[in-house]
Amino acid sequence: MAAHSEQEILAGLGEIVEEIVGTEPSEVTPEKSFVDDLDIDSLSMVEIAVAAQDKFGVEIPDDQLKDLKTVQDVINYIQK
Amino acid sequence: MFNAPSAPGGAVIRSFGEYQPARVVTNHDLAQRVDTDDEWIRSRVGIEERRVAGPDDSVESMAVAAGGKALAAGGLAPEDIDLVIVATCTSQDQIPNSAATVAARLGIPAPGAFDVNAACAGFCYALNLASDSVRAGSSRNVLVVGSEKLSDWVDWEDRATCVIFADGAGAAVVSADQDQGIGPVVWGSSGERADTIYLRENRYLYQEGQAVFRWTTTELYKVALQALERAGVDPTEITAFVPHQANLRIVESIARKLGAPQALVARDIVTAGNTSSASVPLAISRLIGRGELRSGSTVLTLGFGAGLVYAAQVIRIP
Numbered sequence: 574m575a576a577h578s579e580q581e582i583l584a585g586l587g588e589i590v591e592e593i594v595g596t597e598p599s600e601v602t603p604e605k606s607f608v609d610d611l612d613i614d615s616l617s618m619v620e621i622a623v624a625a626q627d628k629f630g631v632e633i634p635d636d637q638l639k640d641l642k643t644v645q646d647v648i649n650y651i652q653k
Numbered sequence: 654m655f656n657a658p659s660a661p662g663g664a665v666i667r668s669f670g671e672y673q674p675a676r677v678v679t680n681h682d683l684a685q686r687v688d689t690d691d692e693w694i695r696s697r698v699g700i701e702e703r704r705v706a707g708p709d710d711s712v713e714s715m716a717v718a719a720g721g722k723a724l725a726a727g728g729l730a731p732e733d734i735d736l737v738i739v740a741t742c743t744s745q746d747q748i749p750n751s752a753a754t755v756a757a758r759l760g761i762p763a764p765g766a767f768d769v770n771a772a773c774a775g776f777c778y779a780l781n782l783a784s785d786s787v788r789a790g791s792s793r794n795v796l797v798v799g800s801e802k803l804s805d806w807v808d809w810e811d812r813a814t815c816v817i818f819a820d821g822a823g824a825a826v827v828s829a830d831q832d833q834g835i836g837p838v839v840w841g842s843s844g845e846r847a848d849t850i851y852l853r854e855n856r857y858l859y860q861e862g863q864a865v866f867r868w869t870t871t872e873l874y875k876v877a878l879q880a881l882e883r884a885g886v887d888p889t890e891i892t893a894f895v896p897h898q899a900n901l902r903i904v905e906s907i908a909r910k911l912g913a914p915q916a917l918v919a920r921d922i923v924t925a926g927n928t929s930s931a932s933v934p935l936a937i938s939r940l941i942g943r944g945e946l947r948s949g950s951t952v953l954t955l956g957f958g959a960g961l962v963y964a965a966q967v968i969r970i971p
Contacts, residue, residue: 614696614697615862615863616697619866619870622867623870623871635861
């Protein structure tokens with residue numbers, strides 16, 4: 574699968590977060606913490622990982638989730 | 654040559670019964686013991702209150718109570734039952750089994766009696782064994798019970814698990830009939846993931862929450878849809894979906910993927926907690942009792958749990 578640009582991934586994560594917890598996509602910016610700023614708990618992080626895998630073709634295993642604290646962390650992981 | 658068992662007809666569920674301990678434990682009660690609160694528990698697992706066994710409640714006593722109600726509701730006498738299957742994973746004793754004790758206490762004379770451990774999928778496994786037994790001619794009337802006293806295996810200082818698990822029992826009577834009231838089972842296991850739900854220190858229930866959540870919300874709707882397909886029932890034709898009451902978010906996630914917007918989705922966990930193998934028959938029995946499930950309704954069941962194991966089948970409500 575072709576590499577995705579940072580902007581593409583950010584927009585995609587905005588859509589995913591909106592679908593899972595109903596947050597406005599514009600709120601989903603790189604510096605935001607999922608837990609502290611976007612009110613996303615550990616189970617919703619799994620849903621985000623599953624949706625991101627479907628969208629970007631990059632698997633995010635459970636043991637990685639605890640290290641992905643901010644939106645930027647997920648962008649970096651998907652681009653890696 | 655010798656005679657082999659045979660039966661001309663099918664198997665139906667004749668009746669349900671249930672038992673819950675009297676003691677109600679609310680989220681506020683738990684917040685007095687561990688660092689948690691009502692809002693956290695509701696948002697993470699969807700439970701408002703659960704029942705916890707008293708000193709006189711055991712796996713066997715709860716199974717007797719639920720089984721007795723199912724027998725009475727089915728209009729059968731104890732001597733009509735020729736097989737008793739108890740699904741449980743929380744009995745205090747490995748030896749003897751629970752089923753023979755339960756049968757004796759119900760006054761059922763000398764039935765076949767065995768336990769099934771398929772964790773939270775236990776009732777769905779046992780129901781299929783009962784159906785197969787009746788359809789093959791090995792039995793005429795089978796008492797199937799899911800009974801669990803999870804409170805014996807919970808670390809009441811661990812806020813991740815003590816808010817989830819609860820106690821209770823549900824039972825059904827499966828009888829020979831000209832009709833078919835229990836669809837083909839779709840069952841299976843994923844033993845390579847056995848380490849995601851287990852007894853920590855051989856004493857306390859523990860689960861890898863994220864791994865279990867991912868498995869249940871990405872794999873199990875396919876099992877449920879296969880059970881519908883094998884029964885020849887379209888998702889839009891079911892009256893209700895009754896999955897194991899593991900966590901309300903898991904229940905709702907699976908339900909959304911079925912393409913059955915008309916179906917009533919069992920949310921018994923809200924007031925009953927997660928009662929493992931008891932949760933499916935307990936939820937169905939309570940729905941029937943409240944008049945929310947009518948006789949003749951088509952219901953999709955789905956059990957899943959430690960093993961990992963799963964089973965789904967379509968049933969007709971008696």
